[in-house]
Amino acid sequence: MIATLLFLFFVSIMILGLFLIFKKSGNHDIDFITNILGWVLIIPSILGILQSLKILWISKLNFV
Numbered sequence: 001m002i003a004t005l006l007f008l009f010f011v012s013i014m015i016l017g018l019f020l021i022f023k024k025s026g027n028h029d030i031d032f033i034t035n036i037l038g039w040v041l042i043i044p045s046i047l048g049i050l051q052s053l054k055i056l057w058i059s060k061l062n063f064v
Helices: 002-022 028-052
Strands: none
Touching: 002 028
């Protein structure tokens, strides 16, 4: 159940990121900022979707 909710959460973040990337307002400064914000949302959502589908396993990194 938790995996399904996490999957839906990451899909909704990805949809929001895609919306921000493809949204064009005509103002180049605003478009640049929303494009960066969209990519900031999409990259972790792709990793979260792959991890929730058990395609990608990210374990804790030991920096010792």
